[in-house]
Amino acid sequence: MSAKIYRPAKTAMQSGKAKTHIWVLEFDQNSPRKIDPVMGYTTSSDTRQQVKLNFETQEQAVAYAQKNGIDYRVIPPKEAVRQVASYTDNFRYSRQQPWTH
Structure with a gap:
């Protein structure tokens, strides 16, 4: 039984950082998934894949494990590198590249 501990990244649908400060313990897949021949659903006999445990800190998740x-x-979080860009810089006189349509 093995698991990974990580901090989830924000989704593309989020503009804020809600739910990105929690740590998640998620079990790894032990048995392969199969396609049910009757219904066509993807199934698995491993129910641990459905379990996600949330913790406030990484230390709490590690202590639980x-x-x-x-x-x-432990998968360390990757911080987003934001490039600060100003709209007015598009029309700056000392612009390196000419402005085009």
Whole structure:
């Protein structure tokens, strides 16, 4: 039984950073998924894939995994690098490239 501990990134539909400060413990897939021949659904006999545990800090998630004997790996979060751009810079006189339509 192994799991990964990570902090989720914000979705493309979010403009804010809600729900990105929690840490998630998610179990890895132990058995392959299969396609049900009758209904066409994707199924699996491993119910641990459905479990996601939320923690306030990384230390709490690691402590939970150690206490319950779960092999884990921590995936460090990647911080977004935002480039500051000003709309008025498009019309600056000292612009390096000529403005085109």
